Amino acid sequence: MLEPQQIENWIAAGLSCAHLVVEGDGHHFQALIVSTEFAGLSRVKRQQRVMQTVRDHLDSGALHALSLQTLTPEEWEAARG
Amino acid sequence: MDVQQQIHQTVTQSPVVLFMKGTPQFPQCGFSSRVVQILKACGVNEFASVNVLADEGIRQGIKDYANWPTIPQLYINGEFIGGADIAAEMYASGELQQLLEPIVKSV
Numbered sequence: 001m002l003e004p005q006q007i008e009n010w011i012a013a014g015l016s017c018a019h020l021v022v023e024g025d026g027h028h029f030q031a032l033i034v035s036t037e038f039a040g041l042s043r044v045k046r047q048q049r050v051m052q053t054v055r056d057h058l059d060s061g062a063l064h065a066l067s068l069q070t071l072t073p074e075e076w077e078a079a080r081g
Numbered sequence: 082m083d084v085q086q087q088i089h090q091t092v093t094q095s096p097v098v099l100f101m102k103g104t105p106q107f108p109q110c111g112f113s114s115r116v117v118q119i120l121k122a123c124g125v126n127e128f129a130s131v132n133v134l135a136d137e138g139i140r141q142g143i144k145d146y147a148n149w150p151t152i153p154q155l156y157i158n159g160e161f162i163g164g165a166d167i168a169a170e171m172y173a174s175g176e177l178q179q180l181l182e183p184i185v186k187s188v
Contacts (some may be wrong), residue, residue, distance in 0.1 A: 028111075043167045044149075051150050058150045065112065065151070067166050 002062060006056065018073050026056030028065040034076045046070035069072040084142035085181065092146075092156040095129035096184045100143050100154040102134050109134060112165035113153045119172045120155075124185040 004022040007029055012020060019034035031050070038046045047068050058062040071079065082090075092098050097120065103109030105117045105128075120128055133140040133152050144150050147161040155162040157180055162168065171177035 003083065044161065044163050045136055047163065047167065055150055067112075069166070 002029075004029060007063065007066065008029065010057060015050060019076065024034055028067070029063070029068040030069070032069045032071070034071050036073060038070050038072045039074075043070070060075060067079045084138045085146060088139065088146045089127070093159040096158055096187075097125055097128035097181070098141070098156040099128060099130045100133055100152060100156075102132070102152055103135055104132055105130050110152070112151075115165050116153045116155055116168050119168050119177065120181075122172065123178050123181045125181055149181055157184070165186060169182075 003026075004024050004053060007022045007024070008020055008031075011022070011031065011033065013015065015033070015035055015037060017035045018031055019032070022029055022031045024030060029040075034051055037049065041049065047070060050068055051058070051066075054063055054066065058066075099105075099113075099116060099120070101108060101110070101113035101116065104115060108114035108117055115153075131139060132141075133143060140152070143152070143154060147154055149161065149164065151164055153164055155164070156169050162171070162177075162180075170175060171180070
């Protein structure tokens, strides 16, 4: 079964993250990703950037569902209050 | 007509188009179901939907069309909006309602 840690490794290998947490039950996963790379990018472009890092695993069927929350460090600070 | 042209025609023919697993009545994936619920909550009861499970060519082709590897995919006025996460975020912020308001009114 796919572990959240494995997905974190895939994402971290392809994107510099200030903060990265992946949770999931082995089938459906949720990721919170904080990266300076998201600054100035639309929601779609941010997700495309992240999905690029796991594309091979989505195509192979190893990874089925990954829900993403993509924030810049500033947005994350604001969201945490 | 190849698959990409077919998809382009589909997304530009109707104001709201959802590529999903299953149908609005019987969604076969939780994420697809969520977007259907969000559209309904925005007052959109009629929209074009494409069941990707019924057509393997479309299922693969739509991923390339938007450079987006997952289903569902929501299109409004021919533009790719996003998947379930983005639809939910835009609904929570009110942006989606704003975008859909002129379409809901014109029906």
